[in-house]
Amino acid sequence: MKKRRITLKDLANELNLAPSTISRAIANHPAISEATKKIVNQKAKELGFIPNSIASSFRKKKTTSLGIIVPRIDIHFHSLVISGIEEFAYKASYNVTIFQSKDSLDRELEIVRILQTKMVDGIIACLSLETDNYEHFKKLEVPVVFYDRVPENYEASKVVINDFESAIKATEHLISIGCKRIAHIAGNPATSIFKARLEGYKAALTKNNLPIKHNLIEYTKELSYEEGVKCAKRFLKLQGKPDGIFCANDYTAVSALQVFKKANYEIPKDVAVIGFSNYPISKIIEPKITTVNDRAFEMGQAAANLLIRQIEEKNEIISSETIVLETQLIIRKSTKKNIHTNTP
Amino acid sequence: MKKRRITLKDLANELNLAPSTISRAIANHPAISEATKKIVNQKAKELGFIPNSIASSFRKKKTTSLGIIVPRIDIHFHSLVISGIEEFAYKASYNVTIFQSKDSLDRELEIVRILQTKMVDGIIACLSLETDNYEHFKKLEVPVVFYDRVPENYEASKVVINDFESAIKATEHLISIGCKRIAHIAGNPATSIFKARLEGYKAALTKNNLPIKHNLIEYTKELSYEEGVKCAKRFLKLQGKPDGIFCANDYTAVSALQVFKKANYEIPKDVAVIGFSNYPISKIIEPKITTVNDRAFEMGQAAANLLIRQIEEKNEIISSETIVLETQLIIRKSTKKNIHTNTP
């Protein structure tokens, strides 16, 4: 038999004060005298009073809790984003409830339904791969911030990186070290970020008077390591083999690097390779891979920051806002054509 | 101005029924007639009634919410565990609120304090590195399940793998392929799981009449890739170099592999390498690394399962229970001494 928890009322009885006074004293309300606050807090500690925040949330209609919808938690990018969200939210006294959509629209719909009843104060979401309309988000009565996979042609707050410009930067880096036949391993272009990386690659070529060759572009479904291997092998069979490969993520960059290495091509001398995301593996594999820092952790922080600002906005004009984080190109050995030392 | 949400009472007025009847109808209570349930649910849908689960939680003193304390979300092992927890909890209609201790005891203490007020129904925790006593967990009025880093000499529910036996298995695998001078890259032995891996390594040597050589054991603080490189370089300087290395995680296994490869040793011919955890990198790096599957995802599922069972246990005898998951040795190229094909 658990013993009943001490309540405000118990404290009030004990101290011959009104529950309202206790409540204000605990909340450090300015109207309460310092003397009263002192004895209340002392007694609270003595009796082991723990405020029931569910009661408080219920009464105030505010849970200080954020709902997060991610495709999968165990994808490194998303775990970094979540980490950034938690970090920021924790400091702002919010907590973070996490759901995985598993890239299923049905599941996303159900999660949104759950979040409506749970009365979170706001939601951060990365759309599932299957999501093609946003009606379910429209119904929500709390602010929503999207990150990474964000709705298109839809008024909403978003946090993203500049994929298009980043892809230009990456491709032009290959051009700058002398690559002439630059290949691209692309993600599914139905996903806007991968489309943007593809378009950036093309734009960079065009801008630098290089032709866009369709056999130098390979598409994958989900940019997996295994798919990357297949793409790289196809490049290997071409008459005009690429001398540089821009991959839409680091896994496929590792694939490309290993496939060409195994076929006795030197990296970066014969083929330079560049990835995207700055996954841990990119700086462990030999040679270390040049990549684009995708700012995952900062993305989480920015999303939490934006969301909490919108929640706490006094005036009801919740305006949508899009934050674009600037990426950095992290240059490592896989694109250092002129340098031949062992320490990149 | 947001419009007020529809409540049970609104439905009751609308239908000329008592709120209690509505409540029971929505909850599919057996005492309510099918006819009534039908009109209630129809009206609920029509008016867009969304139950306020905060009110319900408050009334029932049950939140169907689990608190999770992990050192860091962005460590792959923990993100897998969380994924397993979320997966199981979601199916059981619980949701999952996550906190990062950042391996700080102070932060862990504060999180436990927050979780007390938040009235989660149960807690899953991996202890911070700094945690050396468990008083703060004792105070909790809800069931707690620990995983991975669990309290010692303390009655509690735990989910762990058999680190000691796994280390024996790994070391004996090296012995079985003919290794005679087996080295170990160890984690901090203050952490029980790393101590167990070290002890398993020693036990396997002793059992097989091999000497324990102290210069073949290198200790790290946190088993980082960089530390692993240093350890491996020290092994490289020894007169009697190791012909097999058992590393307490996969990052240091990658270090060992790369350091020896760079020094022109062949893996596994000259040195066999075995890791621990089955991180994604272990099956990408060349040669692919033999490792111990640490069952992270299943650990999360088992922890959630155990916790929810304890929460829903009718009788109050909440007995502590320890679940030990069996690991598997995943044999890959880095220890295949006799096989010399390219496809492991």
Added chain:
DNA sequence: CTGAAAGCGCTTACAG
């Protein structure tokens, strides 16, 4: 099968 009533533990507008 349905209803009336009490109450979960807080907070807050109002009054003094």
Added chain:
DNA sequence: CTGAAAGCGCTTACAG
């Protein structure tokens, strides 16, 4: 500076 009172939206033991 403190108090009395109402009420947030549900659920449940009790009654019929």
